[in-house]
Amino acid sequence: MPQTIASPGFEIRRDGERAVIALAGEWTLDHGRRLERLAEQMPISLGEVRRAVLDIGEIQRLDTLGARVIDQLSHELGSEGVRVEVTHARREHATLLDAVRTRTAVVDRPPRSRLIDMLADIGRTVVLAWHDLVRGVSFIGEVVVAIGRALIRPQRFRWASLINQLEQIAFRGAPIIILITFLVGCIVAQQGIFQLRRFGATAFVVDLVGIITLRELALLLCAIMIAGRSGSAFTAEIGSMKMREEIDALRVMGLNPVDVLVVPRILALIIAMPILTFLGSMAGLFGAGLTAWLYGGIAPETFVSRLQSVITYKHFSVGLIKAPFMAIVIGAIACIEGLEVKGSAESLGQQVTASVVKAIFMVIVVDGLFAMFFASIRF
């Protein structure tokens, strides 16, 4: 800038009980804290006076901060019983001072007790957890009704949406699920052989890997992967539609968001999960067989024949029976969280996180319940 930048300052001239404070320089935002310090010093260096005249004629530039500081200063002096006067204000400075004067300052909120805050927080969390449960159950009810409607009138069902979701979930999700179950199959087989070798029972690794992969591993890995991959996508898609009032637009057109958005997604998950679990099981067994051959010296023929004698249809079906239930858990949580999104980007992020965390947690809880159930019926 062409003109020299003069930092703000003041000078006090005393005249009996009256003090003239001449302000000069640039009283602007560029001098932020310096201005605040000046305003703190001034009453101190002023000492005991009855009348103070703020001469602002020499101020080169004034903006809202400068005006605000001057206003606060005169207010503060006034409250100490000093009569304050502002003189030599240029027309534009006077307008600005007027604009700033009539406003009230922010009121600080009264301090609250930490303990009470914490207790209130715990209470709120408990109540919210209960609401979550109730909402989950009623939402699943809504979805069942909507699926019923679709069965009665299949021509109104959104087939295109279902196929699209199937492609996203099953087709595009398959490679990564096959890869991770393959790797985990390898790792479990290697660990099994390593530990069982000490008892001279290496051959039992086939039983171990076969049962654990078919009953639990493939399904759990698949569910966790789908919760992270598709559950988060559902929440984000539905959530951003909620943010932009698209859900409301559906409602006023007489379309039920559950029919349009939720049912195709959950149905696609219910179809995709068993398929992916099956693929995962095969990949896991393949990985285990490969490791058994290369690391444990168990020939593929031995591995396969032992697998045939150990694995019954029961073990195979346990994983597949559980798959659709996991699909419902993941799908319902993802869609509920999506519909809970409020207007902000932050809320979308929170809801997506909550969706993935809750889905994985619930998948493990439900898996535990199934384990108890199957054990008690000796399946």
Next chain:
Amino acid sequence: MPDRTPPSAGPIIAVRDLVVGFGEKIILDGLSLDVMPGEILGFVGGSGTGKSVLTRTILGLIEKRAGRISVFGQDLDTMPEAERRKLEKRWGVMFQHGALFSSLTVAQNIQVPMREYLDLSPAMMSDLAALKIQMVGLKSDAGEKYPSELSGGMIKRAALARALALDPEIVFLDEPTSGLDPIGAAEFDSLIRTLQQTLGLTVFMVTHDLDSLASACDRIAALADRKVVAVGTLAEMVASPHPWVKSYFRGERALARLKG
């Protein structure tokens, strides 16, 4: 106010022979425009003719193909990065849909540029934020609210408050009154007038609103055929021979407004 910028200075924004295009399509071709210090310039043009493109090009959000833009007498192309940062403190922008940060309250939104650029105590920052909130005519409790809890008019005001956070010398307003009811729009126009007089602003306002043009703007520039075809006061615009300007300012709606 005159003390913000030297009174003898030329245009505060000068655009010369600007060419902007996307791919094959040329949006602005040889556009020249001056904005004088302390004025409110209304910028009109049909939908999709590139009003926002010009604003965004001046702000550096869109690359230009040719031409020169200088702001405060400095050419934006030859300006070093540090100067450019300083320049950005001296203008404020109010986007058409507010562009408030949705995860921050209104007061926090206003404090974003303050935190970035200024050395101020937190107490002073919240005090200034509250001041700006009231200056744009919002109730003081609006500062605690999130953008999703505000009405359309309140979002516009909050966005204006954020644009004013650093006491800028130039304010860009992109369709400030669109989506407001006529009373709200009139209030907004007079608010802009008042703020312009109090804070000594130069205002560059993209608008469709004839009322705004008549009541708030000192000068009007019309965009048609990819360039500025007419600049002047409302009376000069009405007298312009250009066909688009003619149909805009002498259409039924315009005549009704101008007579009224």
